[in-house]
Amino acid sequence: MYLHNRLNKQNNFFQKIRDLDLVLLGSILLLGFISLATMYSTDGGQILFHTKSHFIKFSVFISLMLVISFMNIKIWFSISYAVYFLIVLMLIWTINFGVTASGSQRWIDLYFINIQPSELMKIFIILCLAKYFHRKRLENVNSFYSVLVSVIIIFLPMSLVVIQPDLGTSILISISGILVLWFAGFNHKYFFYSFLISLLSLPFIISFLKPYQKLRVLTFLNPDRDPLGAGYQIIQSKIAVGSGGLFGKGFLKGTQSYLEFLPEKHTDFIFTLFSEEFGFLGSVLLLLIYAIIIYRVIKIGSISRSYFAKLFCYSFGASLFVYIVINMSMVLGLLPIVGSPLPIMSYGGSSMLATMIGFGIVMSAKIHSKQSIA
C-alpha cells in the first residue's frame, strides 16, 4: 500500500515532467539565450553588469517558472483575487513610498530587490479577470453588474499606474484586461463604442497629457522636427535597424549601439540592436520564435479543459503578442514612444518575472490540462 502510494506519487512526478511542453520550454530557453547574447553585445562584447544581471534573473525566473509548472493550476485559481489586491496595495505603496527613477515613481524597494508592481499587474489582472469570468454564465457576462465589476478591476490598477506616471504600462495593463473581456464574451458593441468614445475623447486626453508625452506624440508624427532632441531616439533607432540590411552587421558589430547612438539599448530598444546586428533574417527569426511561443500558449489554452486555464492562456498569449507588437512598432517608428519592454529580451527583472510567472501558469495548465476546476 505504502509502496503503491510512493510509486503512484513518483509516477505522478515523472508524468508531470513528461507532460511538460518541451516546444514552449525550448523556445523560451532559445529566446533567453538570444537575449543574453544581445545583452552581451550591449555591454560592448564584455560580460559586464547587464549581462551578468540578466543571466542571473533569467536563471532564477526560469527555475521559478518550472516550479510553477508543477504546481496545480487550482492554486492560482484560488489565490487570484488575493494576489490582485496585494498588487493593488503595492501600487498604492509605490505611489507613496516608491523609488523614483527617470522622473517616475515605479519601484518598490524590497531591500534585496527593487520590484515594479505595475509589470506584475500585467499578468495578475488576467488571472483575476479569468477567475471572475470562470464562474459567470455566458448570459450574465454582459449584465450591468459584471460589466461594472470588470471595468473597476481594470480601471483601478490602470489609474494607479497612470499617476506614477507610466502611461505605457498602464495602457498595456488595460489592454491585457480588455483582451480577457473580449475572450470572456463581452458584447462586440461595447468594444466598438468604447473605441469610438476614446477616439472622440482623444483631443481631451491629449490636452491632459504631460508636456513630455505631448512631445512624444508630436515627435512620432514628425521625427525630423527636432532630430537631436525629442526625435533623436526614433531616428537613431530607424537608422540602426535600416542599416542592418538583410544579414545584419554581424554579432558585436552594430556600430549604432556600440558607438552609443542608441539610447535605452538595454531595455526598450533592445530589438533595435538585435536587428542591426542580425539584419532582416535575424529579426524574422526572432519574430518566428515569438510566434511559436504564442502559438504554443494558445494551443495549450485550446486543449485545457478548464475555462479558467483556457481564458488565461488565450488572454496571456494575446497580451504577449500585443506587448511584442507595441514594442516593435515603437522602435520601428510605427507608434509613438511609450515605455514598453520586449518580453524576455529586454533588461528588467519585474517584466521578466511577470512573463515567467505567466509561462509557468501556462505550463501548469498544460500539465494539468485534464483537470477541470469546479
Added chain:
Amino acid sequence: MINQSDNVLKLNSINRRMFILGVAKVIILGGIVSRLFFLQIKENKKYLTLSDKNRIREWKLPPVRGIFQDFFGNTIAGNFEAYQLHLIPEEVENFRYTINRIKNILGLSENQFKKILKKKKEIKSWETLIVANNLTWENFSKINNNLYDLNGVKPVISISRNYPFKENYTHILGYVSQANEEDILKNDNIKEKFVQGLKVGKTGLEKTFENDLIGSNSIERYEVNAYGRRISQLAFQKGDQGQSIRLTVDTEIQKLANELLAEKAGSICVMDIFNGNVIAMHSSPSFDPNEFVFGISEDNWQLIRNNPMKPLVNKSLSGNYSPGSTIKPIVALSALENEIINPKFRVHCKGHKNPMELYGQKYHCWKKEGHGSVNLREAMKQSCDTYFYEIARRLGVDKLSETAKKFGLGEKVFGDLFNNEKNGLIPSTIWKKNALGKNWLLGETIITGIGQGYIQTTPIQLCLMTAQIANGGHKIYPKIILDDNINYEDKFALIVKETRNIKLIQDAMFSSTNEIRGTSYRSRIDDLNYQFAGKTGTAQVKRITKKDRELDLETSEIPYEERDHALYIAFGPYKNPRYAVSILIEHGGSGSSVAAPLAKKLFKKIIDRHEIRKNFESNKYLNI
C-alpha cells in the same frame, strides 16, 4: 445539465473570438515584417549611409607646402618640424584646469594666456585649438612628461615654413603666415584646404603660387561615438606635398647683394642678358620672414613698419625712381635711331656761368666748369647734361618714349607674377594730355633727356634695359621661375633699326667706366675677364634751387630725405657680355661714388659664378 450546455456555449464563444483575434494577429505580424522589410531591405542604402555618417568623421591635417629652390637646387624656402601643442576643447574634461596646467608648465605670460583664451572663444568646440605653435624641444619634452595630467592635450610635430636664408629672399618669396578670413574668402583653394594653423602666402611668390604650393590635406578618418569622441582610426589618406618651384636666382650673388646693401636702402638686380634669367634681385633693407610664420610680435612689427628705410617695400619692383643719367644711353640711342644726330655731332657745354637757356629757363650741367665741346661718346663718358638737353630738345619726348618703351621701360617686367610690381612711367605728349589735361612743355622734354621730371623707372626695368643694350638690342623676357618656358613670339627680335647704333652706345658706356675722366672710372676692373661697362646716374629727389647750387653741399650735409638717389647700370664682361646689373641706393648721393663701386664687387662674383652656373647646367644634362 444547464451548466454543461452553458460551458459549451462559452467554449464556442471563446474559440470563435480566438480565431478572430488570431487572424488579426497574423495581419499585424505581417505588418511588422513588411515594415522590417521596408527599413532593412528597401531603404537599406539610405540608412547605411546615415549610419556611416553617424559613425565616421574626418579630420583634415594641414597640407605640406611645396618648397622653393634656387638655381642650384638649394632650398630657400623649406619646411621644418615645429613642436606644437594642440587640444580640442570638447575633448578636454576640465578646460580651465588643463589650460592653467599648461600655463604653468610652459611659463606663459598673462598676455599669451589671454590670447589663447580668446582664440578658444573664436573656434568651434570640436575644432583644434593651437595652444602653442613653435615650442622649444625643452618645453615640448616638459609637456610630454606631464601628459598624464593633461587629458586631451596633444603634442604634435607639425610641418612649418622655414626660410634658411632669412632676409635674403624676403622680397622675392614673400612670406607665409596664418590664413585669415580674407585669404579664405578670396581663394577657394585655401577655403577647401583650410584647417586651424594653415599658413598661406601673404606676399611675393609665396602668394602668387599659392595654389601650386599649398598641396593637399592628409585626411584621417575616425570612427566616433555619439559624443564625437574618437574611437578608432579607420583610414589615413596621405596628402600630396605642394609643388616645388625652382628659381633662376643664385643664392651666393643674392647674399652678396644683401651684404653690399647692408645699412643702405636700395636695390640690386642682376640679369642674364640672353635668356633673361634673374640672377639676383634684392631690395634693402629686408627683414626675416621667419618671424611672420607664427605671427610677428607687435614690437617687431612696429620696428619694421616704422623704419624710414621702408623694409616692407620691394624697391626692385615697386620703387618708382627718376632714372637720372642712366636714361642717357636710351636718349642717345633714340637720337641715333631717329637720325637726329650722328656720332660726330657736338655740343658745347659752357658750365654754370653760361648755362643753356631756353624760353627763359636755365638748364645747368652738373659740372660747374662745363665739359667744353663734346660728342656722343664724350658726353656719355662724362655724363654731360648739356649735350643731352640739346639732343632731347631735337628728338622730342614722343620719339624718346617710343625707344624707351621698346627697351621695356614703363611697363611691368614680370607681368602678373608679383602683385606689387609697379609700371614706372614713360611720359609722352599724349600721356600728359590724358593724365594731367595739360599740354606738354618743351622744357619737360629737356629734363626728360637727363632722366628727371615725369619719367620714372623701377630698378628691374633699368636692369632689363641694360641687358637689352648689352645683348645687341634683342628683346628678352626676364624670368625668375626656372621652369617657366613661355614662348614669346618676339623673343630675341631686334628692337633697334641699326645694330651699329647699339655698338656705339655700348662703346660709350665702356668709355664711361674704363677711360680716364669717365664717371665710374674709379670702379673699373682692368682684368679683361671681369671688365664691365656702365653708366652712372644721380637722380634728384627735389628741384635744385639757386641757393642749393651756390651752397654746393656735400651729400652728408643734406638731410637724408633730400639726398639724391645713386644709380648705376652696367653689363659685363665687356668683351663677351653675359650679365646686366642695375644698382640703386636711395638717398645715397652720387651714382659714381656710391652705386658704381658696388658693381665692381658684384661683377667679380657674378663672373666667378658664371663658370659654376654653366657647368651645373651642362652637368645636369649629362646626368640624364
